[in-house]
Amino acid sequence: MKRILAGILLLTLLLSGCAQAEPHRAELFAMDTLMELTVWGEESALDSVKTELRRLDALFSVTDERSEIYALNRDGHAALSEDVAALLRDAVSLSEQTGGAFDPTVYPLVLAWGFTTDTQTVPADAVLENALSHVGTEHLHFSGDTLTLDAGTMLDLGAIAKGYAAEQCAKLLREQGVTAALLSLGGNVQAVGEKPDGSAWVIGIADPNEPSSAIARLEFYGEKALVTSGGYQRYFEQDGTRYHHILDPETGFPAESELASVTVIADSGTRADAYATALFVMGLEQAVDFWRTQGDFEAVFILSDGTLYATEDAASLLRGCEFGVISR
Ligand code: AMP
Numbered sequence: 001m002k003r004i005l006a007g008i009l010l011l012t013l014l015l016s017g018c019a020q021a022e023p024h025r026a027e028l029f030a031m032d033t034l035m036e037l038t039v040w041g042e043e044s045a046l047d048s049v050k051t052e053l054r055r056l057d058a059l060f061s062v063t064d065e066r067s068e069i070y071a072l073n074r075d076g077h078a079a080l081s082e083d084v085a086a087l088l089r090d091a092v093s094l095s096e097q098t099g100g101a102f103d104p105t106v107y108p109l110v111l112a113w114g115f116t117t118d119t120q121t122v123p124a125d126a127v128l129e130n131a132l133s134h135v136g137t138e139h140l141h142f143s144g145d146t147l148t149l150d151a152g153t154m155l156d157l158g159a160i161a162k163g164y165a166a167e168q169c170a171k172l173l174r175e176q177g178v179t180a181a182l183l184s185l186g187g188n189v190q191a192v193g194e195k196p197d198g199s200a201w202v203i204g205i206a207d208p209n210e211p212s213s214a215i216a217r218l219e220f221y222g223e224k225a226l227v228t229s230g231g232y233q234r235y236f237e238q239d240g241t242r243y244h245h246i247l248d249p250e251t252g253f254p255a256e257s258e259l260a261s262v263t264v265i266a267d268s269g270t271r272a273d274a275y276a277t278a279l280f281v282m283g284l285e286q287a288v289d290f291w292r293t294q295g296d297f298e299a300v301f302i303l304s305d306g307t308l309y310a311t312e313d314a315a316s317l318l319r320g321c322e323f324g325v326i327s328r
C-alpha cells in the first residue's frame with residue numbers, strides 16, 4: 001500500500017512538475033507586426049509584457065497621431081519621455097557608429113516612397129533630393145529633455161523600436177523573476193534565460209525567397225537577441241522592378257547589394273536591430289569590415305543567389321544548411 005501511495009505521490013509530483021513547465025503563450029499585433037510571446041512562469045508576467053509592448057508602440061509609432069514621435073514630427077519639437085529620450089540617444093550613437101547606414105531621421109524618404117501609406121511609388125528626383133536634404137542626425141538638436149528638429153526633418157524609429165521593446169521586456173521579465181521566455185516580435189527574437197527542459201533555443205532564419213519557411217536555424221543557450229532585416233519583408237513592384245523598404249540614406253533609394261537578408265545576433269536587442277538594418281544597407285563587404293572592427297555581434301548573411309555566410313561564432317550555432325565561414 002505504501003508503495004502504491006508513494007507511486008501516486010511521485011506521479012502527481014511529475015504531473016504537476018509538467019504542468020508548471022508549460023509556458024503561457026500570447027499573440028498580439030503591435031508595432032505593425034504580429035508578435036508571439038512565450039513565457040514560462042506566472043501568467044501576470046506575460047500580461048505585463050503585453051502592456052509594455054502596447055505602451056511602447058503608443059510612444060514610438062510614426063503613424064499614430066497620439067504618439068510622441070508623431071507629435072515630434074508634426075511640431076518639430078517636444079519634451080521627451082524617458083523611453084523616447086533613451087532610445088533616441090542610442091539611435092544617434094548607433095547611427096554615428098554605422099557611418100549613417102542606420103539613420104533614425106530617414107522618415108522624409110520613407111514618406112517619399114509611400115512606405116507608411118497605401119500608395120507606394122518611385123518618387124520624382126526633385127522629391128527625393130528634397131527629402132534627402134532633411135536626413136541626417138545633424139538635424140537633431142537636444143537640449144536637456146527637449147529635442148528640436150530642423151524644419152522638414154522627421155524621425156522613424158521603425159528600424160530599432162522592436163529591438164528596444166524586446167530588450168525592455170526582457171528586463172521586465174527578469175525583474176519579475178521569470179527565468180525563461182521567448183519573445184518573437186516580427187523579425188526580432190529575444191530569448192530570456194534558459195529553457196526549463198535544458199534544451200537549446202532553436203530559431204529559424206527565413207528563406208528570403210520563401211519567407212514562410214526556414215532556410216536554416218540557429219541553436220543556442222542563454223540570453224540573446226536575433227534580428228533579421230531583409231528586402232523581402234516589405235516591398236512593392238513598379239514596372240517590373242521590386243523596391244523594398246530598407247533605404248540607403250546616402251542615395252535615398254532602397255539599399256542595393258548582393259544581400260537578401262542579414263541576421264544579427266547580439267546581447268542587446270536595440271543594437272541587434274539597428275545593426276541588422278545598417279549591415280543590410282552596407283552590403284556584404286562593408287558589413288564584414290564593420291564586424292571585424294566592432295566585435296560586439298555575430299551575423300548570418302544570405303545572398304540573393306541563396307548562398308549563406310556566417311561570422312565565426314554564428315557559424316558554430318548554425319544548423320540545417322551549407323554555409324561559408326567569415327573569419328576575423
Ligand atoms: P528593419 O526592418 O529593422 O530593417 O527596419 C526597416 C524600417 O526602418 C523601414 O520600414 C523604415 O521605416 C525604416 N528604415 C528604412 N531604412 C532605414 C535606414 N537606413 N535607417 C533607419 N531606418 C530605416
Ligand code: MG
Pocket residue numbers: 158159160227229272273274275276277
Ligand atoms: Mg532594424
